[in-house]
Amino acid sequence: MSGAHFAFTDRWGGVSAAPYEQLNLGGAVGDDPAAVRANRELAAKSLALDPAQVVWMHQVHGRDVAVVEGPWADADIPAVDGIVTRRRGLALAVLTADCVPVLLADPVAGVAAAAHAGRPGMVAGIVPATVEAMVSLGAEPSRITARTGPAVCGRCYEVPALMRDEVAAVVPEARSETSWSTPAVDVTAGVHAQLDALGVRDRQRSVVCTMESGDHFSYRRDRTTGRLAGYVWLD
Secondary structure (H helix, E strand, C coil), X not given: CCCEEEEECCCCCCCCCCCCCCCCCCCCCXXXXXXXXXXXXXXXXXXXXXXXXXXXXXCCCXXXXXXXXXXXXXHHCCECCEEEECCCCCEEEEEECCCEEEEEEECCCCEEEEEEECHHHHHHXXXXXXXXXXXXXXXCHHHCEEEECCECCCCCCECCHHHHHHHHHHCHHHEEXXXXXXXXXXXXXXXXXXXXXXXXXXXXXXXXXXXCCCCCCCHHHHCCCCCEEEEEEEC
């Protein structure tokens, strides 16, 4: 889309040592902070972005959204799972390692957003809350482009039957079954169903399952591991 940029990282091309090898972008997973800073600089520069002009979140699996005009000081990063901006050139970033990174943009209104949609956040409504925040700044759902990145797929995300039922009671489209025929949740399917219900029609999803892909970090697979990032920004 003209004016809107979306990007998702894999795990390669960074400086972190095992078990965070290589391009870990998460600052709260036990990795060397200097390595994380170096990785964030490498990732930003590979996208022709200023590393100092990337906004990160303190993600907590909730539904709170912040409107931002620029990066926070490290000590001031709020506990939110969605960020929205009208500032062109400001990149918004979301960290994941199985959860669904959701990137959104309405270039006509000049509004971009990033959201962290894990199972709890999807059920809590982080995606509708983020779209609502975009609309409050002038975006229209029919003009919003949505991209979801690598995440654990519905064939791999095994959960107890009761948990699947609780999720499906809120987002029926997230009901799934593993490839070995046990209860599962498909968070990406649930997120896209929520976006569709909100009127967001221009949507694309990654085909990568983080749990199956050795090129991506997966918390469910490895527990101690790095974090991928999704970036969105407007010209």
